Amino acid sequence: MILATHALTGAVIGKNITNVPLIILTSLSIHFLMDSFRHGEYFDSRVAKIKNTWWKVALDLLIGLSLIILLVYFKTPSPIETERMFIGAFFSLLPDSLTLMYWAFRENILLAKIKSFHSWAHHYSRFPKYSPERQWNLRNASNDIFISAFAILILFFL
Numbered sequence: 632m633i634l635a636t637h638a639l640t641g642a643v644i645g646k647n648i649t650n651v652p653l654i655i656l657t658s659l660s661i662h663f664l665m666d667s668f669r670h671g672e673y674f675d676s677r678v679a680k681i682k683n684t685w686w687k688v689a690l691d692l693l694i695g696l697s698l699i700i701l702l703v704y705f706k707t708p709s710p711i712e713t714e715r716m717f718i719g720a721f722f723s724l725l726p727d728s729l730t731l732m733y734w735a736f737r738e739n740i741l742l743a744k745i746k747s748f749h750s751w752a753h754h755y756s757r758f759p760k761y762s763p764e765r766q767w768n769l770r771n772a773s774n775d776i777f778i779s780a781f782a783i784l785i786l787f788f789l
């Protein structure tokens with residue numbers, strides 16, 4: 632799923648769970664669970680290069696983090712609650728950060744192991760590369776849209 636969806640989900644986790652180790656564990660588990668849902672990717676990890684993908688990643692991250700910053704600005708949660716939301720967002724983004732690092736350091740065995748688990752969690756990546764289930768389109772973005780909208784609803788209105 633896209634980074635904005637993961638960041639927002641992490642903020643929801645941090646907002647609702649007070650125990651930090653539990654926030655970390657939940658954020659990581661939910662990341663891999665969400666990746667198993669049908670979703671398109673805006674890059675193909677086998678052919679994409681950092682050179683022409685970095686701006687999409689940056690934009691995606693910027694949107695997710697901006698929404699959390701807007702939330703902090705308008706809803707003024709307590710400093711401890713704010714910290715927990717950012718911890719949740721950080722650990723919800725961590726698997727993707729590590730996979731991005733793997734692009735740069737492919738010889739690192741630990742990063743390679745995490746990457747292969749991450750790929751395994753992507754149930755739909757078992758579908759052929761050009762199958763309709765994996766295209767970057769509105770149909771495949773519906774899970775991202777639904778989860779993000781639900782997270783925004785919880786963060787801003789509950």
Ligand SMILES: [Zn+2]
Binds near residue numbers: 749
């Ligand atoms: Zn992921």
